[in-house]
Amino acid sequence: MNIALDEAITQHANLIQVLRLHPGLDKNSIAEKNNVSAPTVYKALEDLRKREIIYNDDSVNPNIGQFMGISIGATVCKIVFLNFDFKEFPINCFKKELQKSFNNKSIVEDLNDICNYIYFKTPTSFSELKEYLNVVLEKIKIFIEESKLNLLAIGISSTGIVDEKNQIIYQSHNLPYLEKRNISDFFYIDKKDFLRNNNIPFFLIQNSTASIISEKNNLYTSNPEYSNSKNIASIYLEYGLGAGFIVDGKLFTGENGYAGEIGHTPTPASLLYKFKDFIDKIGFDTNSKCVCNSIGCLDHIMRSVVFNKSKINFKDMNSNEIRNFLESNPEQAQFLGTLLGYITNMLAAILNINLVVFTGKLYKSTDLLYKYIEQTTDESNLKFNRGDCKIYTSDKGTLSPALGAAMYSYYKKYSSSLDWN
Ligand SMILES: [Zn+2]
The missing domain is CATH 3.30.420.40 (ATPase, nucleotide binding domain)
Structure with a gap:
């Protein structure tokens, strides 16, 4: 990921979010929503257009990169990818590849069905869960190297009580093995190194909190x-x-x-x-x-x-x-x-x-x-x-926590405020 591009996104993260949610909004209203003057917005939009973060009609360029959302539920884990405009990224090409890597473990069911996500039964131990997530990440690493994916950030949503400030799972009655786990416990060292070297941060959030982020963002298009x-x-x-x-x-x-x-x-x-x-x-x-x-x-x-x-x-x-x-x-x-x-x-x-x-x-x-x-x-x-x-x-x-976790990773990576006013 280009560092200058990342800096530009961080600088205009709230503005980009307004453009995602309100396509076609006039400049004065955009300025009002961002609490800045109209000339400031003109200048920012010009900068974003020049860097191709937005198109000429001010719509967000979906191809800037993707966000990965992983939800860990009491019975099922789901993985989804969103494009930069928060629309779902089609994963047909990944599913076959992933199926191959999972074959020996026989944990992924119905990979041939039409759903645009990957899922597996929640394992019964933390070491197994960690292994599955790292099998997925090993493939993701290859997709990134082959330029099939330009991953920007990862959000993990989990059952239980999550302390977002400290990025730790406080309590988990459904999956006791998650208790006191820190976000960095989920990945093997080599995967953490790969993510760090590629500027792909990861963040932890609770399932129902992730779900409200997804539901709120989806209201703009669905209702x-x-x-x-x-x-x-x-x-x-x-x-x-x-x-x-x-x-x-x-x-x-x-x-x-x-x-x-x-x-x-x-x-x-x-x-x-x-x-x-x-x-x-x-x-x-x-x-x-x-x-x-x-x-x-x-x-x-x-x-x-x-x-x-x-x-x-x-x-x-x-x-x-x-x-x-x-x-x-x-x-x-x-x-x-x-x-x-x-x-x-x-x-x-x-x-x-x-x-x-x-x-x-x-x-x-x-x-x-x-x-x-x-x-x-x-x-x-x-x-x-x-x-x-x-x-x-x-x-x-049941897909909303994974979608919300992917969105959350945008808000956290680029310090955009979780504010829909
Ligand atoms: Zn109770």
């Missing part, structure tokens, strides 16, 4: 009517329920990354009362505890009451299996929808959120749940819950 929302929550279902937040147009993760642990908040008594007969019929085991050490948190009740009759282990269920399960178990769907309605009301009441995005493994089921979510938000007399708080389903779902 422009919601793109101005400045107070957004994403509700992300993995093994439990997590939330990502954008508050006042800025990413919010709390003091050290614990914000959004909604699954470990207590289940409201009114929900337990309303579904008493159903819960009794299912037989909620009050002797077992959640990993957070409580008996009645939302995650615990969701897993035991909604999914305890699923033939497959809930942890291993994918989005389609969850949908099929809820379709054939309408009482469970009603309970889950109502529970999500309570969460929506809670977020609206605490943070005055005006958009809730349902994502992760929920994204294929929301049409079965909307009725119950809305019934619950309608029951609230706090008018903003129903009036101003819109609900919306992600079209990226």
Whole structure:
């Protein structure tokens, strides 16, 4: 990577982000969004055009390079690539190559399918996970040497609690082997040397936080009517329920990354009362505890009451299996929808959120749940819950953390602010 080009991107990182999100925006509005004068913007745009970072129509040149996003989930890891304009980079040519390198390990399934990402089952030990990531990186190294890829940065999103400031995984109930792992623990020394020599930094973020970055950026193309929302929550279902937040147009993760642990908040008594007969019929085991050490948190009740009759282990269920399960178990769907309605009301009441995005493994089921979510938000007399708080389903779902991690690596490498104002 050309150092002068990198410096120019860093100097204009916020401006480039405005051009990505608002193609065709007039110069005065661009200046306003960047808090600078119009002449300053003219000069900056000229500089970016001269370096071919943007085209003559001020659109962002996708071919400047790529960002790699890796998400580590409780059951599946996914890898995605974005072009410089944050549109997905097609990886057809990589998939075959990667399949070859994975053949002996037989960890990659369905590499021939049409999806534009690579995925493998999350290994059961850290050394195995590290080995798989480094097998991928060995191939990436060759693609870079062959100029098939010009990698600019890598983002890794992980399950658990991530302290972004210190780039460390604080706590991880789903994958205990991740606890206390630092970002630099993920790569072998030779790979770290290669990345350093090629000016490819890597950054760590939490899955649900990465998902809100991706959801927010995607709103500009998928749902422009919601793109101005400045107070957004994403509700992300993995093994439990997590939330990502954008508050006042800025990413919010709390003091050290614990914000959004909604699954470990207590289940409201009114929900337990309303579904008493159903819960009794299912037989909620009050002797077992959640990993957070409580008996009645939302995650615990969701897993035991909604999914305890699923033939497959809930942890291993994918989005389609969850949908099929809820379709054939309408009482469970009603309970889950109502529970999500309570969460929506809670977020609206605490943070005055005006958009809730349902994502992760929920994204294929929301049409079965909307009725119950809305019934619950309608029951609230706090008018903003129903009036101003819109609900919306992600079209990226379980891919959103990997996409968000790739985007995050841009923000971090070029010191662009995670601010959508
Ligand atoms: Zn819990």
